[in-house]
Amino acid sequence: MKKEITIYDIAADVGLSPTTVSRALSNHPRVKEVTRNKILHAAKNMGYQSNIFASSLRKRRSKSIGVIVPRLNSAFQSSVLAGMEKIATQAGYNLIISQSMESLEKEISNTKIMFNSRVDGLLVSKAGTTDNIEHFQPFFQKDIPVLFFDRVPENNHCTGVVINNTQAIYDATAHLIKEGCKRIVHVLGNLQINVYADRLKGYKYALMDHGFVFNADNVFTNELDEDSGERIVEKILKLNPRPDGLLVSNDTSAASCLIALKKRGIKVPEDLAIVGFNNDLISRMVEPNISTINYPSYHMGEVAMKNLINHLDDENQEILQKTNTITLRSALIIRDSSKRRH
Amino acid sequence: MKKEITIYDIAADVGLSPTTVSRALSNHPRVKEVTRNKILHAAKNMGYQSNIFASSLRKRRSKSIGVIVPRLNSAFQSSVLAGMEKIATQAGYNLIISQSMESLEKEISNTKIMFNSRVDGLLVSKAGTTDNIEHFQPFFQKDIPVLFFDRVPENNHCTGVVINNTQAIYDATAHLIKEGCKRIVHVLGNLQINVYADRLKGYKYALMDHGFVFNADNVFTNELDEDSGERIVEKILKLNPRPDGLLVSNDTSAASCLIALKKRGIKVPEDLAIVGFNNDLISRMVEPNISTINYPSYHMGEVAMKNLINHLDDENQEILQKTNTITLRSALIIRDSSKRRH
Numbered sequence: 001m002k003k004e005i006t007i008y009d010i011a012a013d014v015g016l017s018p019t020t021v022s023r024a025l026s027n028h029p030r031v032k033e034v035t036r037n038k039i040l041h042a043a044k045n046m047g048y049q050s051n052i053f054a055s056s057l058r059k060r061r062s063k064s065i066g067v068i069v070p071r072l073n074s075a076f077q078s079s080v081l082a083g084m085e086k087i088a089t090q091a092g093y094n095l096i097i098s099q100s101m102e103s104l105e106k107e108i109s110n111t112k113i114m115f116n117s118r119v120d121g122l123l124v125s126k127a128g129t130t131d132n133i134e135h136f137q138p139f140f141q142k143d144i145p146v147l148f149f150d151r152v153p154e155n156n157h158c159t160g161v162v163i164n165n166t167q168a169i170y171d172a173t174a175h176l177i178k179e180g181c182k183r184i185v186h187v188l189g190n191l192q193i194n195v196y197a198d199r200l201k202g203y204k205y206a207l208m209d210h211g212f213v214f215n216a217d218n219v220f221t222n223e224l225d226e227d228s229g230e231r232i233v234e235k236i237l238k239l240n241p242r243p244d245g246l247l248v249s250n251d252t253s254a255a256s257c258l259i260a261l262k263k264r265g266i267k268v269p270e271d272l273a274i275v276g277f278n279n280d281l282i283s284r285m286v287e288p289n290i291s292t293i294n295y296p297s298y299h300m301g302e303v304a305m306k307n308l309i310n311h312l313d314d315e316n317q318e319i320l321q322k323t324n325t326i327t328l329r330s331a332l333i334i335r336d337s338s339k340r341r342h
Numbered sequence: 343m344k345k346e347i348t349i350y351d352i353a354a355d356v357g358l359s360p361t362t363v364s365r366a367l368s369n370h371p372r373v374k375e376v377t378r379n380k381i382l383h384a385a386k387n388m389g390y391q392s393n394i395f396a397s398s399l400r401k402r403r404s405k406s407i408g409v410i411v412p413r414l415n416s417a418f419q420s421s422v423l424a425g426m427e428k429i430a431t432q433a434g435y436n437l438i439i440s441q442s443m444e445s446l447e448k449e450i451s452n453t454k455i456m457f458n459s460r461v462d463g464l465l466v467s468k469a470g471t472t473d474n475i476e477h478f479q480p481f482f483q484k485d486i487p488v489l490f491f492d493r494v495p496e497n498n499h500c501t502g503v504v505i506n507n508t509q510a511i512y513d514a515t516a517h518l519i520k521e522g523c524k525r526i527v528h529v530l531g532n533l534q535i536n537v538y539a540d541r542l543k544g545y546k547y548a549l550m551d552h553g554f555v556f557n558a559d560n561v562f563t564n565e566l567d568e569d570s571g572e573r574i575v576e577k578i579l580k581l582n583p584r585p586d587g588l589l590v591s592n593d594t595s596a597a598s599c600l601i602a603l604k605k606r607g608i609k610v611p612e613d614l615a616i617v618g619f620n621n622d623l624i625s626r627m628v629e630p631n632i633s634t635i636n637y638p639s640y641h642m643g644e645v646a647m648k649n650l651i652n653h654l655d656d657e658n659q660e661i662l663q664k665t666n667t668i669t670l671r672s673a674l675i676i677r678d679s680s681k682r683r684h
Contacts, residue, residue, distance in 0.1 A: 047483035049458060064438070064459070072427055073640070078420035085414055085441050089452075094438045094459055096406070099427050110431075116391060117406070117436055141389040226623055255627050262629075281568055285597050285628055287604075298415070 005048040014042045064094040065308060066114035066122045068107060070151070072099045075252075075280045076297050077125070080149065083301025084123065091309045093120070100127040108135040121145045121308045126153060128190040133158070145311050149304040151193050152325075159323045161304040163330040165195050168293045169202030171332045172247055172275045175291070177210045179273055179340040181245030187220045187232055187257075188249045196221075199249060224249055229256030233264065236272075244272055245338075251276040251283040254290050258337065273338040288336030296328050303328065347390040356384045406436040407650060408456035408464045410449060412493070414441045417594075417622045418639050419467070422491065425643025426465065433651045435462070442469040450477040463487045463650045468495060470532040475500070487653050491646040493535050494667075501665045503646045505672040507537050510635045511544030513674045514589055514617045517633070519552045521615055521682040523587030529562045529574055529599075530591045538563075541591060566591055571598030575606065578614075586614055587680075593618040593625040596632050600679065615680040630678030638670050645670060 007025065011018040016039065024031045024039040025048075031039075065088055069077045081097065088095050096119060100107035107127045114122055115138050122139060124146060133153045139146050140157075152160030169186070176184050186203045188196040204214050220235055222228050232253070236243055248254035254276030261268055268274055268288060276283050276292040283290040303326060349367065353360040358381065366373045366381040367390075373381075407430055411419045423439065430437050438461060442449035449469045456464055457480050464481060466488060475495045481488050482499075494502030511528070518526050528545045530538040546556050562577055564570050574595070578585050590596035596618030603610055610616055610630060618625050618634040625632040645668060 044480075047480055049460065049480075049484070071424065073421050073424035075417065075420075078417075078423075079415050081420075081439075082413065082415035082441065085439065089440060089455075092455075094455065095440065096436045097423075097427065097439045098431060098437065099424065113431075113434075113436065118391065138386075138389055138391075142391070226626070252623065259627065259629075281594065282624060282627055284568070285601065285624055287601075287629060 005043075005046045007048075010039060010042050010046060010048060013046065014038055061120055062118040063092060064096050064117070064119050065305070066096045066098075066117070066119035068098055068100055068110045068114070068122070068124045070100055070102050070125060070127050072097070076150075076250075076278055076295065079297035080125075080301035080304075083298040083303075084305040085301075087302050087305040087309065093309065100130075102128040104129040104131070111135045111139070115139065115144075119144070120312055121147065123304050123308060124148050126151045126193070128193055131192060145308060147304055147308050147311075149300055151195055154194060159307065159326065161300055161307070161326045161328065162194075163295060163300075163328050165198035166202040166205070168277070168330050168332070169199040169247065170206045171202075172277075172291075172293060173203050173206035174210065175332060175334065176245040176247065176273055176275060176338060177206070177212070179245075179269070179338055181273055181340075182212075183218065183239075183241060183243040184245035184247060185218045185220065185232075185236055185239075185243045186247045186249075187222050187224070187228075187253060189221065189224050191221060196249060203247065218243065222253070224253040226252055226256055228253045229258070229260035232257050233260040233266075237264075246272055246274045248274065249277050251278045251280040251290060251292055254292070254337075255282045255286045258286055258288075258290065269336065269338050269340045273340050275332075275338050279333060283335070291335045291338040292333055294331045294333050296330065300328055347385075347388045349390075352381060352384050352388060352390060355388065356380055403462055404460045405434060406438050406459070406461050407647070408438045408440070408459070408461035410440055410442055410452045410456070410464070410466045412442055412444050412467060412469050414439070418492075418592075418620055418637065421639035422467075422643035422646075425640040425645075426647040427643075429644050429647040429651065435651065442472075444470040446471040446473070453477045453481070457481065457486075461486070462654055463489065465646050465650060466490050468493045468535070470535055473534060487650060489646055489650050489653075491642055493537055496536060501649065501668065503642055503649070503668045503670065504536075505637060505642075505670050507540035508544035508547070510619070510672045510674070511541040511589065512548045513544075514619075514633075514635060515545050515548035516552065517674060517676065518587040518589065518615055518617060518680060519548070519554070521587075521611070521680055523615055523682075524554075525560065525581075525583060525585045526587035526589060527560045527562060527574075527578055527581070527585045528589045528591075529564050529566070529570075529595060531563065531566050533563060538591060545589065560585065564595070566595040568594055568598055570595045571600070571602035574599050575602040575608075579606075588614055588616045590616065591619050593620045593622040593632060593634055596634070596679075597624045597628045600628055600630075600632065611678065611680050611682045615682050617674075617680050621675060625677070633677045633680040634675050636673045636675050638672065642670055 007018050007021045011021045021039050024036040085095055098110045100110055104127055107130055136146050146158050148158055149161040191197050207214050254274055258268055276290045279292045279294040283292045349360050349363045353363045363381055366378040427437055440452045442452055446469055449472055478488050489501050491503040533539050549556050596616055600610055616632055618632045621634045621636040625634045
């Protein structure tokens with residue numbers, strides 16, 4: 001790497017004092033417009049790097065926010081990140097991003113790197129196997145704010161940005177019941193994750209409120225991936241009486257189920273009505289279109305980042321500490337995959 | 343923020359010299375195992391932050407890599423980023439990520455932030471409106487490596503990681519001709535982007551090699567988004583004779599076209615055969631499944647990051663300077679949307 005250009009080099013080049021150069025570079029009002037322009041021009045030509053890095057060190061601010069997601073390679077997370085990036089850039093913050101690959105060990109290692117990189121704040125959607133938040137203690141000790149989104153730990157003193165997962169699945173279950181479904185299967189991810197535990201509650205409450213008995217055989221915990229449809233449909237076909245409703249916790253898996261059902265000549269929604277989750281592109285592209293829960297992922301990214309930055313800029317730093325949960329609006333979108341009444 | 347813990351605080355706590363503490367924290371072999379453990383334990387309890395930040399400043403290494411993509415909210419880019427993150431984390435680098443939103447102005451502003459954040463290297467997939475690379479000059483001047491991926495500028499001295507877009511579309515066009523297509527429409531993005539300019543070449547070459555005459559009416563430059571299908575199909579229906587082959591530069595738009603065609607009772611592949619691009623999930627989920635080009639996006643992320651880090655770790659720094667282009671293998675995947683012969 002070449003020699004670092006300093007304000008002394010620029011001063012020598014333009015024939016002015018280092019003090020004037022320093023003032024011009026920091027937009028000091030005492031420097032005349034014409035002088036400032038001359039200095040900025042020289043600084044640019046010489047390849048001067050304004051020393052955010054060193055000045056951040058003095059102010060104990062790195063002007064960067066760490067983000068840890070379970071997987072970068074996800075339609076949901078990439079939409080959240082796009083919303084976060086927009087707000088962060090507007091506020092002059094960098095985004096340092098890593099993925100936990102759904103592993104607690106990797107998440108612990110990610111948090112260490114973020115801590116030592118001196119992020120000003122941390123946004124986390126936790127890994128499936130994360131059952132405690134002890135690895136965030138170094139952040140808590142130093143009053144570096146940690147804000148969770150989507151997947152939040154239970155019983156903690158951090159703020160979480162979420163949707164009402166219980167209500168969302170309650171509404172979807174009630175909708176299927178209204179469409180005449182008598183036996184509804186619910187497919188979920190790892191129940192250690194609040195998101196799925198809350199959805200299971202919504203499913204149970206809706207059954208109860210409509211006079212149905214909860215049956216654990218109707219709950220499948222699965223990987224919800226692109227190939228899950230075959231496995232899920234095989235399990236459904238073994239149940240007697242055969243289920244007539246299917247509530248799947250993401251649209252990729254719901255679409256995969258739809259394809260596996262059609263392959264077997266089982267009609268959707270006539271034989272089996274389907275509701276997915278997220279409102280991903282895929283739900284609008286398969287036939288029939290899949291009813292789903294609209295999850296405002298981009299908006300979640302914006303809100304989480306905005307709250308974190310407001311907290312950093314707030315002298316009192318009280319608002320975030322007193323906020324436990326920020327809940328965003330989600331909504332059931334009814335499409336052809338679950339319309340059984342004509 | 344609370345008071346910063348220094349090695350002097352730890353030394354006072356454990357009753358050892360600051361030198362010993364410093365050595366223990368940097369894994370110096372002269373410190374006994376039991377002493378080291380005692381010091382590490384105290385450092386952890388006291389909330390000591392190992393000073394990567396300051397030590398990076400001394401070494402002129404921030405241990406971070408900047409990545410600028412057109413949009414974070416894209417199946418292709420999120421897969422590339424996942425590959426990059428994996429390699430970067432393994433090598434102890436942070437990823438600083440931003441999106442240009444397809445705007446040259448935003449890309450210029452992103453590069454300035456990256457430069458002042460002192461990234462050790464930069465990975466860029468350029469915005470649609472970027473027609474020069476002057477804004478990377480500060481990096482070139484300081485010998486900070488810049489590596490482009492997917493969307494690379496023409497005539498530059500930077501390395502690019504790409505697929506052979508010309509060959510990919512050549513193969514797809516030849517396939518459609520072999521399936522009996524006589525008039526093939528090609529839908530592309532902004533032709534200022536190398537990716538699309540190269541694909542157009544492949545389309546022209548394949549037509550020529552098979553005795554067809556190129557007709558500019560058959561080339562649509564479009565936005566390739568989720569809603570593009572209706573617009574594209576409307577244009578196709580105005581052509582006379584009606585096209586019988588359709589080559590679309592991404593799978594989202596190809597799927598959108600498929601749906602718009604089916605809505606009008608136009609049979610795929612009998613009336614119109616379709617080939618998409620990327621091998622996104624959507625291509626495997628719609629009916630019929632869409633033939634496509636397998637784009638190794640995750641692998642592209644891994645390769646780009648690996649090459650950049652190897653360059654940073656290489657004393658001679660010659661390999662990357664002498665490499666112009668790294669081309670990854672792509673391949674045509676034939677599915678039902680283009681199988682017209684029985």
